[in-house]
Amino acid sequence: MKPVLNGFPWIGHHLSLVFDKLGVHLLIAGIALAVAIAIALPIGVWLGHVHRGSFAAINISNVGRALPSLAVIAIAIGIVGLGRNTLILALVVLAAPVVLTNAYVAVDTVDRDVVDAARGMGLRDRDVLWRVELPLALPLLFAGIRTAAVYVVATVPLGALTGTDGGLGDIIVNQASYRLEGVVGAAICVAALAIVIDALFAGVQRISTPRGLRGQIDFAAVQTAAAGNPQEEGTPP
Amino acid sequence: MIIADTVIPNFGGGAHSCVRENRGFCWSWVQDNWNSVLWPAVRQHVELTAIAIVIGFVIAFWLALLAHRRRGLEAPITVSTGVLYTIPSLALFQILVGFSFLGLNRLTVEIALVSYTLLILFRNTLEGLRSVPADVREAALGMGLTRRQVLTRVELPLALPAIVAGLRIATVTVISLATVAAFIDDEGLGSPIFRAIQSNVFKTELFAAGGLAVILALLADGLLVLAQRLVTPWARRQRA
Numbered sequence: 001m002k003p004v005l006n007g008f009p010w011i012g013h014h015l016s017l018v019f020d021k022l023g024v025h026l027l028i029a030g031i032a033l034a035v036a037i038a039i040a041l042p043i044g045v046w047l048g049h050v051h052r053g054s055f056a057a058i059n060i061s062n063v064g065r066a067l068p069s070l071a072v073i074a075i076a077i078g079i080v081g082l083g084r085n086t087l088i089l090a091l092v093v094l095a096a097p098v099v100l101t102n103a104y105v106a107v108d109t110v111d112r113d114v115v116d117a118a119r120g121m122g123l124r125d126r127d128v129l130w131r132v133e134l135p136l137a138l139p140l141l142f143a144g145i146r147t148a149a150v151y152v153v154a155t156v157p158l159g160a161l162t163g164t165d166g167g168l169g170d171i172i173v174n175q176a177s178y179r180l181e182g183v184v185g186a187a188i189c190v191a192a193l194a195i196v197i198d199a200l201f202a203g204v205q206r207i208s209t210p211r212g213l214r215g216q217i218d219f220a221a222v223q224t225a226a227a228g229n230p231q232e233e234g235t236p237p
Numbered sequence: 238m239i240i241a242d243t244v245i246p247n248f249g250g251g252a253h254s255c256v257r258e259n260r261g262f263c264w265s266w267v268q269d270n271w272n273s274v275l276w277p278a279v280r281q282h283v284e285l286t287a288i289a290i291v292i293g294f295v296i297a298f299w300l301a302l303l304a305h306r307r308r309g310l311e312a313p314i315t316v317s318t319g320v321l322y323t324i325p326s327l328a329l330f331q332i333l334v335g336f337s338f339l340g341l342n343r344l345t346v347e348i349a350l351v352s353y354t355l356l357i358l359f360r361n362t363l364e365g366l367r368s369v370p371a372d373v374r375e376a377a378l379g380m381g382l383t384r385r386q387v388l389t390r391v392e393l394p395l396a397l398p399a400i401v402a403g404l405r406i407a408t409v410t411v412i413s414l415a416t417v418a419a420f421i422d423d424e425g426l427g428s429p430i431f432r433a434i435q436s437n438v439f440k441t442e443l444f445a446a447g448g449l450a451v452i453l454a455l456l457a458d459g460l461l462v463l464a465q466r467l468v469t470p471w472a473r474r475q476r477a
Contacts, residue, residue, distance in 0.1 A: 004336055065406070065409060066409040066413075068447075068451060069417075074430045074444075075447040078438075078440040158327060161327065161417070162430075183331050186331075194328075195323050
């Protein structure tokens with residue numbers, strides 16, 4: 001029990017180190033999440049908009065969710081070698097599927113009557129997407145981004161296991177330098193970070209919901225719509 | 238190119254030089270080390286996963302039955318298992334190691350792995366039980382079934398698709414996390430991955446062990462989909 005309790009004061013005594021590693025941690029996670037969103041979101045939204053490729057969009061996430069994170073990092077290292085970019089590449093591969101599938105399901109499941117009404121009112125295709133489908137899709141779309149964000153933040157430490165930058169993971173795997181207190185302290189920081197990021201994105205999800213939809217949505221239930229099954233959720237690394 | 242070929246000594250099978258020079262994927266290494274390294278790692282991995290799923294399922298199932306009876310229990314169970322689920326694996330492993338009565342062993346690993354299955358299995362089982370239409374439940378009670386019989390003969394069969402869906406996610410999750418567990422307890426497919434990185438990033442072992450972990454996860458996922466279809470034949474008939 002003692003080393004666990006000693007983890008807390010350790011954090012207090014090593015704040016500058018913790019913030020240093022936290023910065024790297026968030027930088028790596030941020031880049032990976034941004035790239036994953038930049039790639040997966042437009043594809044998912046477009047597929048949902050044209051209501052095509054449901055088989056692919058849903059199975060990508062099923063396969064993506066099944067991929068063991070450390071195995072993907074290992075294979076990425078085998079292909080491109082050790083380095084921070086390898087870790088980012090692996091994180092993008094792991095995070096993109098959930099973003100893509102949620103974006104697809106979010107746009108695809110927007111009430112067809114609403115879309116038809118918008119077209120009937122004379123909106124152009126682009127306006128239907130931007131002014132009708134996307135606003136209505138936002139909660140579910142952000143649910144995917146939220147899952148991906150937590151996943152990425154939680155997976156960065158694995159980089160340290162594989163000999164590259166791992167943000168706070170650098171401390172977690174280095175008991176020789178930081179002793180058990182440091183290891184546990186950093187582990188507590190990572191755990192807290194994941195919970196904070198989850199809460200933060202839950203807030204963004206709530207704010208981004210069009211006012212008319214608020215109150216109708218059970219945010220606890222709108223986690224991930226992977227495979228069109230509301231009971232499913234992303235994998236933690 | 239030709240000069241390079243003559244300079245590199247050839248030990249009969251080009252295979253050995255492939256390993257020595259760490260050139261991509263060397264099939265011969267996999268053949269040589271299948272029985273001694275890779276297959277035992279796969280078996281350990283399956284063992285770790287199976288133990289975690291069985292124990293996790295027993296606990297989560299029991300919790301779901303409790304929450305099914307008393308609605309008030311749902312929120313606290315969801316929140317506490319949700320927090321466990323959100324803690325990154327490496328962090329949870331190390332926090333557990335920090336408890337002095339746990340060490341770098343399988344027990345520590347299994348505690349962490351089980352804790353990751355709880356949220357998904359609990360939520361899916363409960364949602365499955367809740368999804369049973371009230372009419373159906375009342376009809377069963379009206380026919381004279383006891384509460385227990387309603388549960389085992391009506392509610393659980395109807396909840397099966399959701400339960401198996403939960404088992405699917407929990408299983409692939411545990412397979413993924415069990416690779417990380419090798420950092421704490423040197424077994425499973427994570428162990429050759431770590432060794433490969435330590436021995437100068439030996440690519441063949443990385444590809445082989447990483448690939449096996451991916452295959453294992455996809456295979457388990459596929460088998461559970463199949464199981465889901467077998468135990469719920471009515472679901473398919475409905476769709477057709």
